[in-house]
Amino acid sequence: MLQYPLRHVLAAAPRETIPPPFPWATNHRATVHTRKYLLENKIVKIKGSVECKRCKNKFEMVLDLEGKFSELWSFIQKKKDSMHDREPKVWMQPVLPKCQHCGQENSVQPSLAGTKKKAINWLFLLLGQMLGCCTLKQLKYFLKHTNIHRAGAKDRNLYSTYMGLCKQLVPEWFGS
Template identity: 50%
Template sequence: MDPKHLQLNLWTPSISFSSSSFDHKHHLPSSPSNLNVTKGHHQEFLHLDLTLGPPPDPSSNPNRNPAVAAPTGPRARANPFQKLKGGKSETITAPYPWATARRARVHDLNYLQSNNIRTINGQVECKVCQTVYTIEYDIEEKLKGIKDFVLGNRWRMNDRAPKCWMYPRLDNCKTCGSSLKPVIGKKRDINWLFLVLGQMLGCCKLSDLKYFCKHTKNHRTGAKNRLLYIAYIELCKQLYPHGPFHL
């Protein structure tokens, strides 16, 4: 017998049913005896012809695309510290005497003292009457309060800014009594030292904090309280490059 040609003969009985085998009232068979199988049944054969052809040729598959190769390994993660776009540089003209020529960076305390920079100033604006004021801060006096607060509470912050940083207490306008918010312009011109000494970094937008984290090589993903905490600690590190905030 040809191994590629297989012939099967299957016998099946022919069964007929009587029309009286169903109860017209309930549409169900009344009893098994109503099932009448004809005595003179004859044998019927089903002829199945199974032919085994040759195996398919892989080269004949029209959907096969050899140019698309399966991945050989896990995809590399994107670098969180992206380079600047074309035409931009990390170095800029220092916007303030206490700021460096690098984006989002200030001079350390030793540099400020050696260059006789004892005070700094910045602008605030009334939220209602839009009157602009210039406020001056003593660097050492303000830094002492921030340093004591961070070192005394950092262990309980859980890398998140506390509410007093998220919702800073603002001074009142002398004209109408409304709150004074810091003037924040272009990101490259933000007065970071003025904001941290006045504990007003919480007035920054999330995009401002992401800008700061990007140019200080910190991760800039997360909620605002996370990025705000990073900004405070990073500025403290810039002012005290030899400790005690490098933990």
């Protein structure tokens, strides 16, 4: 469907398997199942741990796979010509969800502190467009384990992470 090249893809190296940290994750680090697989297996609600920056409440948030991915893909289609392998500002500094406890806007962030890198909920971060909450080190971990070139700048690494996850979800849209 869409020819959207992922530049700087390295040759695939043998990968160590791990127990999948989520039903939507594979047994390879930083890798999620395809959208087709998820739909066939009725995995349509993607859960993630979040915390309010203001009231400090921790809770689980649920995202609709189809609705959120459609919203993200539509955004990418509109902005793709202006991205130039760099993320749009809204990805670098994401507008965060409203807290269901204290009602504060732009306050719910993913719970990443203390999370082992192999247990990062990549699909939840992608669908919530919260990958910008990741550190540069976490983004480089994703890129390393998916054989995508790691650049020095966070904006390029963030862009590559978004595109890499989209390609994992719908590889048929990216061609070979």
